[in-house]
Amino acid sequence: MKVFVIGAGGNVGCLAVEKLVAAGHQVMAGVHREAQVADFKQQGVAAEIFDLLGQPEEMAKQLEGYDAIVFSAGSGGKTGSDMTILVDLDGAVKSMQAAEIAGVKRYVMVSAIFAEDRTKWISIKPYYAAKFYADEWLRHRTALDYTILEPGALTFEPGTGQVTTKIPEEGGSISRTDVAAAIVASLQQDKTIGKVIPLIQGDTPVEQALQEI
Amino acid sequence: MKVFVIGAGGNVGCLAVEKLVAAGHQVMAGVHREAQVADFKQQGVAAEIFDLLGQPEEMAKQLEGYDAIVFSAGSGGKTGSDMTILVDLDGAVKSMQAAEIAGVKRYVMVSAIFAEDRTKWISIKPYYAAKFYADEWLRHRTALDYTILEPGALTFEPGTGQVTTKIPEEGGSISRTDVAAAIVASLQQDKTIGKVIPLIQGDTPVEQALQEI
Numbered sequence: 001m002k003v004f005v006i007g008a009g010g011n012v013g014c015l016a017v018e019k020l021v022a023a024g025h026q027v028m029a030g031v032h033r034e035a036q037v038a039d040f041k042q043q044g045v046a047a048e049i050f051d052l053l054g055q056p057e058e059m060a061k062q063l064e065g066y067d068a069i070v071f072s073a074g075s076g077g078k079t080g081s082d083m084t085i086l087v088d089l090d091g092a093v094k095s096m097q098a099a100e101i102a103g104v105k106r107y108v109m110v111s112a113i114f115a116e117d118r119t120k121w122i123s124i125k126p127y128y129a130a131k132f133y134a135d136e137w138l139r140h141r142t143a144l145d146y147t148i149l150e151p152g153a154l155t156f157e158p159g160t161g162q163v164t165t166k167i168p169e170e171g172g173s174i175s176r177t178d179v180a181a182a183i184v185a186s187l188q189q190d191k192t193i194g195k196v197i198p199l200i201q202g203d204t205p206v207e208q209a210l211q212e213i
Numbered sequence: 214m215k216v217f218v219i220g221a222g223g224n225v226g227c228l229a230v231e232k233l234v235a236a237g238h239q240v241m242a243g244v245h246r247e248a249q250v251a252d253f254k255q256q257g258v259a260a261e262i263f264d265l266l267g268q269p270e271e272m273a274k275q276l277e278g279y280d281a282i283v284f285s286a287g288s289g290g291k292t293g294s295d296m297t298i299l300v301d302l303d304g305a306v307k308s309m310q311a312a313e314i315a316g317v318k319r320y321v322m323v324s325a326i327f328a329e330d331r332t333k334w335i336s337i338k339p340y341y342a343a344k345f346y347a348d349e350w351l352r353h354r355t356a357l358d359y360t361i362l363e364p365g366a367l368t369f370e371p372g373t374g375q376v377t378t379k380i381p382e383e384g385g386s387i388s389r390t391d392v393a394a395a396i397v398a399s400l401q402q403d404k405t406i407g408k409v410i411p412l413i414q415g416d417t418p419v420e421q422a423l424q425e426i
Contacts, residue, residue: 055332081294082339085302090331090342118303119268126295129303133346141353 001187004028004066004104006050006095007073009036012110012154015180016070017045023184028066032073052091059098068106068187069099074127081126088130093137099144106193107144108186110179111135113152113171113198120171135196147192151179152200163209164202172200181206214400217241217279217317219263219308220286222249225323225367228393229283230258236397241279245286265304272311281319281400282312287340294339301343306350312357319406320357321399323392324348326365326384326411333384348409360405364392365413376422377415385413394419 003020007013008029017040020027029040030050040047050062052073063069071092075083092109099107111131114120121128138146152172159177182199185207186192195213202209216233220226221242230253233240242253243263253260263275265286276282284305288296305322312320324344327333334341351359365385372390395412398420399405408426415422 081298085294085298085339085342089298089346094331118307126298129298133302136354141349 001067002026002028002065003068003070003187004030004050004063005070005072006030006052007032007071007110008040008047009033010072010074010076011156012176012179012183013070013072015177016072016183019180019184020070020187021045023188025184025187030062030073052087052094054094056094056097056101059095060101063095063098063102063104066102066104068108069095069104070108070110070183070187071095072110072183077124084126084130088127089134092130092134096138096142096144100142105145106187107138107142107146108183109135109138109146109148110183111148111150111196113150113167113200115150116196139196145193147186147194148196149179149182149186150196150198151182152198154179160201161206162201162203163199163206164204165198165209165213166202167198167200174200178206182210185210214280215239215241215278216281216283216400217243217263217276218283218285219243219265220245220284220323221253221260222246223285223287223289224369225389225392225396226283226285228390229285229396232393232397233283233400234258236401238397238400243275243286265300265307267307269307269310269314272308273314276308276311276315276317279315279317281321282308282317283321283323283396283400284308285323285396290337297339297343301340302347305343305347309351309355309357313355318358319400320351320355320359321396322348322351322359322361323396324361324363324409326363326380326413328363329409352409358406360399360407361409362392362395362399363409363411364395365411367392373414374419375414375416376412376419377417378411378422378426379415380411380413387413391419395423398423 009031029047075087115131157175222244242260250260288300328344
């Protein structure tokens with residue numbers, strides 16, 4: 001499968017690229033900075049700048065010919081909320097519009113646990129709001145074959161390969177490596193199309209957990 | 214008409230309250246601070262705190278029994294973009310959801326010129342993005358009888374009562390007083406329902422300009 005990863009320079013994104021390549025997919029790493037392009041190329045992975053502050057029509061030119069898009073970009077905690085709304089929300093929506101212009105149907109969004117439930121936005125509310133509206137657009141304003149992954153608090157722990165989609169009231173955490181595994185598994189299982197899938201560490205192998213959705 | 218004005222403490226909002234009262238409507242001024250409640254009450258206008266950071270279900274209790282809602286709230290330039298997304302976007306959307314819960318059909322949104330066209334978001338892009346997504350929700354995700362007013366750059370000039378909805382490429386400006394007049398005129402003309410109406414200073418009386426939409 002030809003996969004374009006938007007936000008490949010991020011912590012989840014680069015793990016997703018690694019796992020997609022390992023699974024035999026043809027991957028383009030869409031990144032924010034030239035240094036990241038160089039890094040990926042040094043590892044033998046195709047990479048290019050993908051500007052989330054640009055317009056959908058420009059983005060679409062870069063997405064043409066791909067089978068799937070993974071969106072794992074995020075402005076991060078170091079920039080202000082101006083970038084949260086312009087990247088995590090509007091950048092995401094523009095990439096969806098670009099996907100539709102380019103005729104790419106499959107779109108995997110890395111969102112956040114409880115993004116759809118305002119009463120659970122305890123911290124970093126602007127981030128959750130951005131995720132909420134981006135996910136809403138994907139579900140209700142596009143005809144894309146989407147999967148929305150909603151990982152819990154992201155950790156740098158090694159992946160266990162074991163997760164659960166049954167989330168207790170208080171949420172939970174998950175290794176970034178296992179989120180990356182879930183991205184790959186989602187692309188390989190059409191059953192995940194049209195689904196919003198919460199994910200935390202658990203005791204079911206990733207592929208099986210996604211099949212039980 | 215019983216009208217609830219959200220953001221009545223703002224520059225446009227308080228002018229709208231004044232004009233609505235003068236036109237014989239029964240108005241509730243929804244404001245952000247207790248001091249503003251006292252100010253309105255001193256002028257003989259009913260007022261109460263309306264918390265845009267609350268949940269739709271709570272907001273709905275305050276909106277019950279009204280015929281129309283005017284949304285002219287804005288977090289303003291002094292707060293950060295975190296409040297832009299939480300007030301101008303999510304606060305607005307929650308008030309729409311609250312309107313639907315409360316069974317209030319009529320909703321007049323004060324948006325901004327060119328909000329629907331990203332290529333024209335030259336400055337304060339987070340503000341335009343917030344307006345864009347709030348307007349999109351109103352148009353596509355509610356069954357409200359909406360009017361979206363899109364004034365140009367707001368001035369403190371005295372109103373002329375004369376506007377135009379024919380906007381040149383470079384936009385234009387409009388007195389806050391005339392925006393307030395357009396809010397009142399919109400509520401009084403059902404023809405404005407379901408319309409997005411750009412407004413700048415011009416040479417057509419406000420009511421007539423809205424009739425020609």
